[in-house]
Amino acid sequence: MPKTETLPAALYTADQVRALERQAIERFGIPGAELMQRAGEAAFALARERWPEARCWCVLCGTGNNGGDGFVIARLAAEAGLEVRVIQLGERERIAGDARLHADHWAALERPWMEFDGALPRDCDLLIDALLGTGLDRELGGAWRAAVEAINAHSAPVLAVDIPTGLDADRGVVLGVAVRAAATISFIGLKRGLFTGEAPDCCGEVFFDALEVPAAIYASQILSARRIDWTREATRLRPRRRTAHKGDFGHVLVVGGDHGFGGAAHLAGEAAARVGAGLVSLATRKRHVAAVLAARPELMAHAVNGRKGLRSLLSRASVLVLGPGLGRRGWGDELYHVGIDWPGPQVIDADALNRLAEKPVAPRDDRVLTPHPGEAARLLGVEAAEVQADRFAAVEALQRRYGGTVVLKGAGTLVLGPGQRPLAVCSDGNPGMASGGMGDVLAGVIGGLIAQGWMPEEAAELGVCLHAAAADRAVAREGECGLLASDLMPHLRRLVNPA
Structure with missing residues (x-):
């Protein structure tokens, strides 16, 4: 059975998958x-493979096709x-069509078929959720919620x-309450809501089976979105030429690090360097320069007091x-107004986004x-x-209003650019990334990739997956809780170098 990496x-949307199913049936x-x-x-087959020791199964069935x-x-x-x-769940008499046929096959076995009475048997080893499927369009209530x-x-x-x-x-939102599964198996077409918002808390590991439908049915639908991950994105990387020099890989300028926020600019700068930018400069407060140079002398840290x-x-960039640790005071205002008018490619993050708003x-x-959801x-x-x-609607609205490429961060980060590529959903990453500085690292990663020649939209997709994959590698041995943004640095370097 395919796993998430494959x-x-x-x-697709739920309506699109239903249309694909109709194609398989009618055409x-x-x-x-x-x-x-x-x-x-x-x-x-998946249940037997995943839980081979489970001997007592409880299958919860609704009255529709999912049942x-x-x-x-x-x-x-x-x-x-x-x-x-x-x-x-639901009256047996309402079961109709193909579901009725299979319900009758079950009835013929004369095995337990009980109405839900508010509780589930305690001795079951495995629960199968076959209640409602994709047709739900309102909050659950009554016996279904119970x-x-x-x-x-x-x-x-x-x-x-x-x-x-x-x-x-x-x-990918919960309609009142939702099952929290250890695994989910989806059919014919993957639903876009399985990978963003609250979905990771509900789906567990996602599996897929096309049910042997003809490949020709998929030509009838335009993708609603694309799932991206590091396994696929990594294939776009190529080794460097033997004659390469630092000037071939661009010069990233990170602007930020007001008083108390010097670490943000440092993290962004180091991330840009770790993914391969040829040169990285920081425009920051004077008091942060010595600390940056002591920790990472390869970064060119400059004390900048104003526009000039x-x-x-x-x-030279x-x-x-623009934005990591920029702050909300006058110093940051001056630098923001100069930076936002600069004609070259830009990554806008943190307090620069707040000023843009x-x-x-x-x-x-x-x-x-x-932006994260608050920004x-x-x-x-x-x-x-x-x-x-509705994260999908939000990222589309942001792109229409502000142009460029929008990266809506969070579980199942979304990426939407100005071109014809369908909206992208990153399925890598983990909850350990919910810690300070992760966004600064991502901004630096994307900036470092643009410096090396990637178009902004491509750099955003590649960078989001690289960033998430580095976090996944970082928690593999020591766990998610306590993950620091700086823990990603060695993994970024390893991942960005193709084998």
Whole structure:
């Protein structure tokens, strides 16, 4: 069964996946009941592979097609000699079509088929969530909510069929309450909501099975988004020419580091250097220069007091990283206004984004904006909760308003540029990245890649995946809690060098 590192790149909305399924049924003559059988077989095989010691299964079935998948899983488990109980949500009489066929097959086995009474059997080793699938469009309530809460309170692991019940398939938001699965298996087309927002808390490891549908059906749909990860992005890297010199790899200028924030500019500068920028300069406060040079003498740290000093440094730069530790006082204001008008490619981060929100400037395609949800909310004039309620809509609105490439950070970082490439969703990364300085490192990574010749949109996608993969490597041995931004530096260097 495919694992996350080999998942397809194509992402679709729930409506698009339903359209793909109709194509398979109507154009290619694959019966819906057969697709349901294949889905159940794939989920059953995954469950057996993932939890081979589980002997007592509890399959929670709704009345729709997702429930039909569940009846197939239950029947296959019973035929394999496992103890299986089906817990029914919704009236049995409402089960129709292909789901009815598979429900009748289960009934013929005369195995337990019980109504949900508010509790789940305590002795089950594995729970199968086949309640609602992708059709949910409102908050869960009543018995459905109670069932999800009972699933989450149970000690057994959960396999979600197609999507965890309660998770919006298009936006990755929880509709009141959602199943928290250990694994999710999705069919025919990956739903874009599986990889961003609250989805990582609900889906666990994501698996996929195309159910052997003809490849031709996919030509009927334009991708809603693309899943990107380091496994794919790393193939774009090439070894350096033997005759290369530092001038071939650009000059990054990081502007930031007001009083108390010198570390932010330092982190951004070192990250740019670690991913291969030929030269890196810092425009920062005088009091930070000695500390930067002592810790990382390869960085050229300059004390800059105003516009004139910054203009001199900009004349030698090939890319500007504006904002790490810039602060909200007069010093930062002066440097921001000089930097934002500079005609070269820019990475706009942190307090530079807050200033941009206060006074927008003309859109430009050669800028990369890297907001977290709070900064994105200020840029759009809304609350952060509204951004998180539909991250896809938010990144599209940001790109329309400010131009360039927008990197909406968070679980399942989104990247949208000015070209024709579909919106990208990064499926790498981990919760250890929720610590100070991570955004500064990302800004430096993207700036360092632009300096080496990558177009801003490409650098943003490559940089987001590189940054996330470095964090994944950093937590592999010592765990997520306590991860520091500076812990990524050696991993960035290793990853950016192709084998």
